[in-house]
Amino acid sequence: MRKGPQKATGEDARIQAKLQSDGEIPRHIAIIMDGNGRWAKQKGMPRIAGHQEGVESVRDAVEACGQLGVEYLTLYAFSTENWKRPQEEVSLLMRLLLKALKDETDRLHTNNVRIRAIGEISSLPQEVQDELAEDIEKTKANTGLTLILALSYSGRWDITRALKQILHDVHSGELKKEDIDESSIERYLSTGGIPDPDLLIRTSGEIRISNFLLWQLAYSEIHITPKYWPAFRRVDLYEGIRDYQKRERRFGMVSEQLSTKRDTPSYFDRVIRSVTGQQP
Ligand code: IPE
Ligand code: IPE
Ligand code: MG
Numbered sequence: 001m002r003k004g005p006q007k008a009t010g011e012d013a014r015i016q017a018k019l020q021s022d023g024e025i026p027r028h029i030a031i032i033m034d035g036n037g038r039w040a041k042q043k044g045m046p047r048i049a050g051h052q053e054g055v056e057s058v059r060d061a062v063e064a065c066g067q068l069g070v071e072y073l074t075l076y077a078f079s080t081e082n083w084k085r086p087q088e089e090v091s092l093l094m095r096l097l098l099k100a101l102k103d104e105t106d107r108l109h110t111n112n113v114r115i116r117a118i119g120e121i122s123s124l125p126q127e128v129q130d131e132l133a134e135d136i137e138k139t140k141a142n143t144g145l146t147l148i149l150a151l152s153y154s155g156r157w158d159i160t161r162a163l164k165q166i167l168h169d170v171h172s173g174e175l176k177k178e179d180i181d182e183s184s185i186e187r188y189l190s191t192g193g194i195p196d197p198d199l200l201i202r203t204s205g206e207i208r209i210s211n212f213l214l215w216q217l218a219y220s221e222i223h224i225t226p227k228y229w230p231a232f233r234r235v236d237l238y239e240g241i242r243d244y245q246k247r248e249r250r251f252g253m254v255s256e257q258l259s260t261k262r263d264t265p266s267y268f269d270r271v272i273r274s275v276t277g278q279q280p
Contacts, residue, residue: 004144005066005111015238016068023245026198028072029065029237030220032212033057035204035228042228048092053230055100059107064234066111066145068241072194073147076212080120080154097151098128105135112144118190119153148194155214162188191216199244201237203229221247 008016019025036050043049058075065073077097083090108115115135122129132151165188169175175184186192197213197220205226209217223240225232248255 003112005063005113008064008067012234015235016064019068019238019241019245022242025068025070026241026244027070028074028195028197029070029199029201029240030074030076030197030213030217031061032076032200032202032206032210033229033232034202034206034210036230038204039228039230047089048096050228050230051093051096055096055104057229057232058100059104060234061232061237062108062113062145062147063111064237066113070145072197073145074118074150074191074197074213075148076150076153076210078119078151078153079211080152080157081211083123083152094125094128098125098131101128101131101135105138108135108147109139109142112142113139114142114144114146115139115149116146117149117151118158119149119151120157121151123152146194148191150212153190154211155209155216156211158190158213159215161190186215189215196220198249199223199240201225201240203227203232203236219249219251221249 007013033054036054037047038050039053040047040050061075062073078093082093085093105115115132115138117132117136121132124132128151132149162185166175166180166185170177170180191213196216196218200209200212200217200220200222202208202222202224205224207224221244223243225236225240227236248258250258
């Protein structure tokens with residue numbers, strides 16, 4: 001059995017190698033896969049046709065991420081708010097999700113992908129829950145890309161759930177109140193132990209987060225593409241990564257502090273020297 005995705009070939013391999021040598025590949029990419037309905041409408045097709053084609057986009061993005069060495073890919077597939085859509089669309093989406101899981105898991109497993117899910121999984125149809133549990137179990141020892149499916153997920157749901165669990169653990173004495181800090185809260189979120197996304201991609205041009213990973217996106221770089229999700233292919237992912245590589249991630253600091261060259265004095269050293277007149 002192959003260990004990892006089949007390597008890219010030809011021009012694709014060249015582009016991937018250039019991306020890897022030009023800069024850092026994000027460890028964790030999160031994607032808001034949006035625009036399925038508009039893509040279908042544009043083509044005179046029903047919305048579900050857009051969702052169907054979106055599965056192809058998922059396949060391509062997952063494979064390209066695996067080949068590039070991305071460690072985590074989180075896909076926003078169904079939000080808490082999406083339950084408010086017409087019943088017919090919701091049930092078609094659930095059927096499509098079930099079919100995609102059944103059809104794709106063997107390939108993902110061969111490609112060394114580990115499947116995980118975040119969200120209120122117990123609200124999904126029983127058949128989907130069973131299939132998900134089976135796929136997660138089957139792929140749990142894989143060591144390549146971790147594919148995190150956000151299903152019936154919202155950031156506020158995640159934070160609320162964490163808060164309830166924290167309160168429970170404080171009451172039971174398992175967690176001390178004084179030990180509640182950012183890193184302990186992080187552990188209670190559904191993404192506990194997973195590094196925050198470095199890059200958030202949203203398709204279809206919408207400039208909003210739509211209740212995705214509210215806590216976790218605090219310092220993610222955001223790339224918005226006008227492409228509808230069903231039209232999104234690996235070249236668009238590469239464009240997002242290229243955009244990411246051009247960014248300076250300052251995390252509240254100033255540019256000079258980010259210098260990684262060991263032989264250049266740190267920003268603070270230089271400031272202290274200019275104030276005190278000290279020589280190194
Ligand atoms: C994203 O596409 C898929 C889901 C939210 C499930 P949409 O269905 O939101 O498509 P648009 O935004 O209406 O075009
Ligand atoms: C966000 O897309 C949710 C998913 C992609 C699963 P929506 O289409 O639901 O977001 P809004 O309603 O435009 O904000
Ligand atoms: Mg949408």
